[in-house]
Amino acid sequence: MSRLEARLEPSRAMMLASPLIAAAAMLVSGSLLFSFLGQEPLHAFYVYFIKPASTAYGIGELLLKATPLILCGVGLALGFRASVWNIGADGQLTVGAIAGGCVALYFQDVEAVWLVPLMLLAGALGGMAWAAIPALLRTRFNTSEILVSLMLVYVAYLLLSYLVHGPLRDPDGFNFPQSRMFHDAALLPLLFEGLRTNAAFPLSLVLVGGAWFFCARTFAGYRMQVSGMAPAAAAYAGFSEKRNVWLGFMLSGGLAGLAGVGEVAGPIGQLQSSVSPGYGFAAIIVAYVGRLHPLGVVLAAVLMSLLYIGGESAQMELQLPSAITGLFQGLLLFYLLAADLFIHYRFKPAARVSALPAASGGNAA
Amino acid sequence: MTIDDLIPFLASTAGAATPLILAATGELVTERAGVLNLGVEGMMLTGAVAGFGVTLVTGSATLGLLAAMGAAMAVALIFAVLTLSLQTNQVATGLALTLFGVGLSAFAGKGLAGQTVEPLPRIFIPFLSDLPFVGPLLFRFDGLVYAALLLVVAVGWGLAHSRPGLILRAIGESPDSAHAIGYPVIALRYAAVLFGGALAGLAGAYMSMVLTPMWVEGMTAGRGWIALALVVFATWKPRGVVLGAYLFGGVTVLQFHGQGLGLAIPSEFLSMLPYLATIAVLVFISRDAHTILLNKPMSLGVSFRADH
Numbered sequence: 290m291s292r293l294e295a296r297l298e299p300s301r302a303m304m305l306a307s308p309l310i311a312a313a314a315m316l317v318s319g320s321l322l323f324s325f326l327g328q329e330p331l332h333a334f335y336v337y338f339i340k341p342a343s344t345a346y347g348i349g350e351l352l353l354k355a356t357p358l359i360l361c362g363v364g365l366a367l368g369f370r371a372s373v374w375n376i377g378a379d380g381q382l383t384v385g386a387i388a389g390g391c392v393a394l395y396f397q398d399v400e401a402v403w404l405v406p407l408m409l410l411a412g413a414l415g416g417m418a419w420a421a422i423p424a425l426l427r428t429r430f431n432t433s434e435i436l437v438s439l440m441l442v443y444v445a446y447l448l449l450s451y452l453v454h455g456p457l458r459d460p461d462g463f464n465f466p467q468s469r470m471f472h473d474a475a476l477l478p479l480l481f482e483g484l485r486t487n488a489a490f491p492l493s494l495v496l497v498g499g500a501w502f503f504c505a506r507t508f509a510g511y512r513m514q515v516s517g518m519a520p521a522a523a524a525y526a527g528f529s530e531k532r533n534v535w536l537g538f539m540l541s542g543g544l545a546g547l548a549g550v551g552e553v554a555g556p557i558g559q560l561q562s563s564v565s566p567g568y569g570f571a572a573i574i575v576a577y578v579g580r581l582h583p584l585g586v587v588l589a590a591v592l593m594s595l596l597y598i599g600g601e602s603a604q605m606e607l608q609l610p611s612a613i614t615g616l617f618q619g620l621l622l623f624y625l626l627a628a629d630l631f632i633h634y635r636f637k638p639a640a641r642v643s644a645l646p647a648a649s650g651g652n653a654a
Numbered sequence: 655m656t657i658d659d660l661i662p663f664l665a666s667t668a669g670a671a672t673p674l675i676l677a678a679t680g681e682l683v684t685e686r687a688g689v690l691n692l693g694v695e696g697m698m699l700t701g702a703v704a705g706f707g708v709t710l711v712t713g714s715a716t717l718g719l720l721a722a723m724g725a726a727m728a729v730a731l732i733f734a735v736l737t738l739s740l741q742t743n744q745v746a747t748g749l750a751l752t753l754f755g756v757g758l759s760a761f762a763g764k765g766l767a768g769q770t771v772e773p774l775p776r777i778f779i780p781f782l783s784d785l786p787f788v789g790p791l792l793f794r795f796d797g798l799v800y801a802a803l804l805l806v807v808a809v810g811w812g813l814a815h816s817r818p819g820l821i822l823r824a825i826g827e828s829p830d831s832a833h834a835i836g837y838p839v840i841a842l843r844y845a846a847v848l849f850g851g852a853l854a855g856l857a858g859a860y861m862s863m864v865l866t867p868m869w870v871e872g873m874t875a876g877r878g879w880i881a882l883a884l885v886v887f888a889t890w891k892p893r894g895v896v897l898g899a900y901l902f903g904g905v906t907v908l909q910f911h912g913q914g915l916g917l918a919i920p921s922e923f924l925s926m927l928p929y930l931a932t933i934a935v936l937v938f939i940s941r942d943a944h945t946i947l948l949n950k951p952m953s954l955g956v957s958f959r960a961d962h
Binding site for chain 2: 374376422426430431432433435436437439440441442443444447448450451454455567570571573574577610612613614615616617618619620622623626627629630633
């Protein structure tokens with residue numbers, strides 16, 4: 290550490306450059322990994338990172354998969370700004386999907402324009418209800434919200450599994466663990482002919498705008514930011530920690546619940562035993578890579594979405610295991626955390642090190 | 655339910671408790687040194703896949719266990735470099751380690767699914783294992799069940815009475831004072847993180863090499879997080895880890911023996927029990943903020959930099 294010195298103030302340039310450095314480092318290690326696996330690195334790189342996004346259909350898929358990541362990521366970012374650690378977004382997403390799905394299945398004979406909005410509302414409330422548990426236990430009993438929210442992810446998975454194996458199973462579905470397909474009125478409208486991108490994507494962008502407004506223009510958003518950056522100052526100013534915990538969990542839980550409805554009323558079209566390949570966890574990386582800023586989260590979500598569809602493309606064309614996606618996601622966050630060092634520190638300029646002995650009048654060497 | 659039903663239930667409790675004891679004891683030592691490593695789940699998965707893979711290839715369980723410890727220490731080292739040398743946020747870095755471990759193990763274990771290895775041999779302790787009731791209950795386990803308990807005793811004694819243990823606690827309570835006296839805070843924290851990594855790796859290997867014994871993606875299913883909760887439950891004291899781990903082991907085993915015990919509950923709800931029990935126990939312990947404050951290492955989760 291001796292060659293590093295603390296900056297007088299955090300570097301704004303480094304703050305913006307650090308995600309780019311992390312992404313570049315991830316791409317380089319990715320290429321190295323490809324060649325280690327016996328692939329021609331440039332070709333594998335092309336198949337993984339460029340080809341999937343080079344067609345209109347591919348871009349549609351990119352935005353489709355980015356949508357739940359944006360919704361979960363922006364919610365988590367709001368909480369993380371205030372050091373409220375909700376890491377159970379995948380559980381809140383799952384419960385949101387269950388709530389929205391129940392509405393769709395209950396009104397299966399109803400062809401009405403209010404059905405999808407009602408499903409979205411139910412999903413948001415479901416996610417909020419699931420997020421309320423860690424918030425309540427944290428504010429009432431001082432219980433670690435990290436561990437409680439994480440435990441509830443597994444409970445939510447099991448709840449969904451129980452429902453699609455039991456009460457909600459499609460009676461004509463040959464005993465497959467899945468519900469009836471939702472009818473057309475319970476599906477989110479598609480945006481373009483031939484693409485799977487649906488109305489959840491523009492909705493997520495509107496909510497990002499709302500989140501930005503909340504952070505930048507409201508007193509509640511300001512209180513959360515101060516509490517995260519300077520807890521002592523926030524306490525002195527009388528900002529309530531409990532209110533931050535509740536706000537952080539309600540916002541992130543509600544958004545994750547919406548993401549769940551977006552999946553079951555979108556590309557999936559029914560309740561299945563799993564409705565998320567870990568979007569709620571990938572969203573943690575999205576929030577960090579997006580600098581906990583709503584607009585940054587959008588860019589980070591698109592990058593993370595590219596990792597998902599790139600993984601599928603590499604599996605189909607190069608026979609690489611799609612699990613490589615998870616590896617890249619983890620690497621990306623490691624690189625980002627390492628690069629963030631240079632927000633607060635910098636390398637000591639070499640000149641000053643050699644100047645010191647000269648100034649003191651003698652040089653041992 | 656008769657005594658004959660009870661023995662296999664209680665005996666498999668020990669099996670389910672052992673990985674929890676190992677991982678939680680490792681994390682306890684790490685946290686006593688002032689470092690919060692939320693990557694236990696990732697390290698366990700790394701150990702599970704490495705131990706299983708090496709055992710499958712070499713046929714040697716010893717090599718498998720060593721590989722599990724080595725692999726988990728290697729990923730723990732990434733965490734140590736980031737948090738200790740580069741001062742990154744411990745919560746974020748720990749989450750990163752878990753996400754990385756999940757991805758790495760899924761990737762590395764792609765070719766291992768569906769195969770199985772010979773579980774560790776059980777040690778039938780002479781004479782004692784032939785005793786009625788207590789024999790099968792206490793004296794017919796594999797070596798790691800006993801080793802885990804011995805380890806807890808050793809760590810408990812070491813933290814309370816040995817010089818390195820006391821220094822470790824000092825750097826967890828007040829790294830600045832410990833540094834001022836001249837103790838190598840960073841080096842000892844590295845050692846503590848690596849120790850935690852080795853034990854988490856062993857815990858993961860116990861699951862993939864003894865309990866199942868096979869490799870399934872994400873097979874630890876939150877055990878690493880439960881181990882983290884156990885450290886809080888134990889109020890950072892090793893003996894509490896054993897009590898908690900056996901309690902949780904029992905709850906975990908209940909889901910497999912639930913039907914046999916005549917519980918007419920869907921299996922999914924029985925599988926929820928360990929997670930719900932973790933939440934209940936955390937609430938029970940944490941509601942008394944005073945106890946937590948008294949026992950929690952003062953500088954837990956706070957970065958330390960020597961030159962300020």
